[in-house]
Amino acid sequence: MDKYRCTVCDYVYDPEKGDPDNGIKPGTAFSDLPDGWVCPICNVAKDMFEKI
Numbered sequence: 001m002d003k004y005r006c007t008v009c010d011y012v013y014d015p016e017k018g019d020p021d022n023g024i025k026p027g028t029a030f031s032d033l034p035d036g037w038v039c040p041i042c043n044v045a046k047d048m049f050e051k052i
Contacts, residue, residue: 004030004049009042013049 001015013019013033018026022040024033030049038045 001027001029002051005052006039006042006044007048007050008044009039011039011041012052 003015004013005011006013013030015029016026018024018028019037019040020026022037024037030046030051033046035046039048
């Protein structure tokens with residue numbers, strides 16, 4: 001699965017790790033994140049991420 005980087009703060013969403021602090025289980029693809037999910041570091045929306 002592809003990783004995505006926040007273009008604002010450089011946080012990397014790794015689907016193998018998910019975002020457990022925000023209820024996202026490991027194995028969740030970026031495209032499967034809920035619409036309301038935001039960067040856990042700087043709180044920007046998914047559209048501010050780029051595939052790396």
